Amino acid sequence: MSWFGVEIDGPLVAARATHFAASAIVAGVMIFRTAIFAPALRSTPRAMPIDRKLRIIVWLGLAAAIVSGLVWLVLEAASMSGLSVDEAITPETLSTVLTATQFGSVMQLRSICVVVLAASLVQERTALLRWLGLAAALGLVGAIAWTGHAGSTAGNAGILHLAADVLHLWAASAWSGGLLALVLLLAAPRQLSGAATLQTMVVRRFSTLGIIAVAVLIVSGAIQTWLLVGSIQAMAVTAYGRLLTVKIVVFTAMLLLAAINRIWLTPHLATAAAERATAMLRRTAAAELMLALVVFGLVGALGTLHPAAHFMI
Structure with missing residues (x-):
């Protein structure tokens, strides 16, 4: 299978991309609920039905992460053992991968995060349990770093x-998870009691979070590019570099949509044109989310390729 002239392992990329997207949405919605939506609920308690919908999204994302994670484990077991997928689905092979490899150890740790998050969602009656769930969600997505190129980089660079x-x-x-939650919130009729005020408050808070997230993405992405690519030439002549270039282009398109939301649409939420601005904001946020899913697909592929820097030594 070829993407933009790059040969990739289709099933493995699909499993990785689905798993990354599901894990990110789980963590992102939990961040949204805890840091953005919870404070708004104090002033607009009628918005509780929306929070219940957000919890459902977390459950669905968690289910998708579990299923795609199991598929990823089987595909990695087949790759590591040199067996076919059918031959790799044995207790002995899977047990070896889980207990004797870094990938397996990380998957075990992330499984604990899944259990903690699920338990906190079931018994989510206090702020402590909500924050515990958020910590588990961050652990679930953050530990993915040890399954990729970063986990195999040695020394201080590692x-x-x-x-x-x-x-x-x-x-x-x-x-990405915040965008999904935001689209759901903006779909609520503004005629409902307190909906307009809630939407305006949440959009502004999410806009601030988005600026912080973008800044972190740019800085951390630059560090990763320096470590994995190393030069402009490598971006152009290697498969990894070309695919990374596509990712950067898609990310730039997301930034342009985010800028439209921040500079043009958000200020109109408090004006007479609020209803039209809300509808447009919902569409642009949905477009951003679609582009984010494309990015996850590209990330799923990049993790299966050798870094560009390895070919330029």
Whole structure:
């Protein structure tokens, strides 16, 4: 299978991309609920039905992460053992991958995060349990860094790479998962009691979070590019570099939509044109989310390729 002239392992890329997207949405919606939506609920308690919908999204994302994670585990087991997928689905092979490889150890740790998050969602009656769920969600997505190129980088460069990758994953989660939650909120009729005030308050808070997330994405992404690519020439002549270039182009398109939302649409939420601005904001946020899913697909592919820097030594 070829993307933009780059040969990739289709099933593995699909499993990785689905798993990354599901994990990021889980973490992002949890960030949205805890840092943005919870404060708004104090002034608009009628918005509780929306919070219940957000919890459903977390459950669905968690289910998708579990299923795609199991598929990823089987595909990695087949790749590591040199067996076919059918031959790799045995207790012995899967147990070896889980107990004797870094990938398996990370998956075990992330499984604990899944259990903690699920338990906190079931018994979510206090702020402590909500924050515990958020911590588990951040652990679930952040630990992905140890399954990729950052996890195999040695020395001080490895520490820097892991730190940048974890921050990149958290920022991407906050942005993408937050966009999904925002689209859901903006779909609520503004005629409902307090809906207009709630939407305006949440959009402004999310806009601030988005600026922070974008700044972290740019800085951490630059560090990763420096470590994995190393030069402009490598961006142009290697498969990894070309695919990364496509990712940067898609990310830039997301930034342009975010700028439209921040500079043009958000200020109109408090004017007579609020209803029209809300509808347009919902559409642009949905477009951003679609582009984010494309980015996750590209990230899923990039993780299966050798870094460009390896070919330029």
